[in-house]
Amino acid sequence: MDSEGQQLHIFIFPLMASGHLLPAVDIAKLFAEKGVRVSIITTAGEEPAIQASCRSSEAGRRVRTLLVEWSSSAIGLPDSLSSVKTLDMHMDFLMRTSALRPSFEQLVKDHHPAAIVTDSFYPWTAEVAEEVGIPRLVFDGRSFFTLCLSDKINLSTDTQESSADSGDRIVIPGIPHRIELIRSQLFDAKKMRPDFPDVFMKMKEAEGRSYGTVVNSFYELEPDYADHYRKVMGRKAWHIGPVSLCNKDPADSAMRGGRTTLEQTRCLTWLDSKAERSVLYVCFGSLSRFTETQLREIAGGLESSGHPFIWVVRNAGQGNYSGQWLPESFEERVVDSGTGMIIRGWAPQVLILNHVAIGGFLTHCGWNSSLESVAAGLPVVTWPIFADQFFNERLLVDLLKVGVDIGTVKAEEIAAAVGRLMEDSPEAEERRSRARELKAAARWAMEEGGSSYNDLARLIQELWEKQSAASHART
Numbered sequence: 001m002d003s004e005g006q007q008l009h010i011f012i013f014p015l016m017a018s019g020h021l022l023p024a025v026d027i028a029k030l031f032a033e034k035g036v037r038v039s040i041i042t043t044a045g046e047e048p049a050i051q052a053s054c055r056s057s058e059a060g061r062r063v064r065t066l067l068v069e070w071s072s073s074a075i076g077l078p079d080s081l082s083s084v085k086t087l088d089m090h091m092d093f094l095m096r097t098s099a100l101r102p103s104f105e106q107l108v109k110d111h112h113p114a115a116i117v118t119d120s121f122y123p124w125t126a127e128v129a130e131e132v133g134i135p136r137l138v139f140d141g142r143s144f145f146t147l148c149l150s151d152k153i154n155l156s157t158d159t160q161e162s163s164a165d166s167g168d169r170i171v172i173p174g175i176p177h178r179i180e181l182i183r184s185q186l187f188d189a190k191k192m193r194p195d196f197p198d199v200f201m202k203m204k205e206a207e208g209r210s211y212g213t214v215v216n217s218f219y220e221l222e223p224d225y226a227d228h229y230r231k232v233m234g235r236k237a238w239h240i241g242p243v244s245l246c247n248k249d250p251a252d253s254a255m256r257g258g259r260t261t262l263e264q265t266r267c268l269t270w271l272d273s274k275a276e277r278s279v280l281y282v283c284f285g286s287l288s289r290f291t292e293t294q295l296r297e298i299a300g301g302l303e304s305s306g307h308p309f310i311w312v313v314r315n316a317g318q319g320n321y322s323g324q325w326l327p328e329s330f331e332e333r334v335v336d337s338g339t340g341m342i343i344r345g346w347a348p349q350v351l352i353l354n355h356v357a358i359g360g361f362l363t364h365c366g367w368n369s370s371l372e373s374v375a376a377g378l379p380v381v382t383w384p385i386f387a388d389q390f391f392n393e394r395l396l397v398d399l400l401k402v403g404v405d406i407g408t409v410k411a412e413e414i415a416a417a418v419g420r421l422m423e424d425s426p427e428a429e430e431r432r433s434r435a436r437e438l439k440a441a442a443r444w445a446m447e448e449g450g451s452s453y454n455d456l457a458r459l460i461q462e463l464w465e466k467q468s469a470a471s472h473a474r475t
């Protein structure tokens, strides 16, 4: 609140997918802790989960939700990307977000926020912000590393060829380190749908016109890329993470995502019975789907690794699954004997990662999961599947040196990678010790005086200044 009793009011409008929504709710809480009035813009389908995630903390209870609706041109699209079942519908959803514009515009006119923080999948919000003369900040949950690499890799195959290339391997040009990727790992929007690259062009163009980018990261994690993004690419950015650390109380972490189930309580009790750092946590994020064959390989790999595990499996036993996704007698051998636990559905990930019994994380390298593992001080086995997950893998394995990459999806390879991660070798211990150092740095960044704490304070100060300059200009 300023001396005239005014409050800064911002809108946060995330994409309706867990990987975007959960950190956005954390960001809302961080702003609210600093006295900013925050409204999260969302759909009726997501509202209950957001409200439940916010209810557990005092700052969260000050966060409000306001609803947008699809205009009639997009009737039939679901309220959330997490409930989208086919790739085609996923594409439809991402390509038609402008059908939310009339409703969003109305909210902006009714509530006059001082700024909007919106997902890059809503490029049209840049125009809305310009029309009413307020800053638009972009938040889409990517790391500085990915923001820098994405800038170098163009979305069409012709420009990919201009990268220095040796066979199937591509060396990303013009970035602080030598980073190699395999050509097939590069996201090709054209392959998804012929007109999908247009969506990315609009997103990029809108980003260029926006006031800046809010990044869920901390300076000490990727200093060269934070500097590159700001100094070489010339972008304004604020690093304010790891935002999941705003959930200081275990009750907050448990409610992250707004879902608690009996299975969650069961899993924490199970973890309490295990030795320190003995358990591997396995989760592939909120969107990944595996075939039954792949699930059987994972099960085989986990079993033969010999290490206790918690494995989060989404949608198994439903839809197209025949129910034969586990090797024969797996449950009796592994689950009933207490060696492994399977969570079908949603796990309280942040809570689990921070349990003393967890010693490693087999992850798909979504940026939230990657950063949550860093914040929990855990080494990882990396198994990226899609888009920026391949970049995050390189950051974890090549630069931060806290990861073991898996190579293929065969049971033996999975078991070997898990073994390398969890064993007592000097190599594994070095990885653990680096992970512990990163955890300390992450926590320090969010403390008073830390780099993320300070950057958020700077951003809020700047928004205040912009708001008062705008109100003086009006009087």
Ligand code: UDP
Binding pocket: 018, 019, 020, 022, 023, 256, 257, 283, 284, 285, 286, 287, 288, 312, 345, 346, 347, 348, 349, 350, 365, 366, 367, 368, 369, 370, 372
């Ligand atoms: N998550 C969770 N429980 C689950 C699956 C995912 O809490 O069972 C959370 C996880 O902690 C992370 C987010 O969902 O914050 C997933 O984001 P990420 O970027 O890792 O992957 P995405 O789902 O976007 O692929």
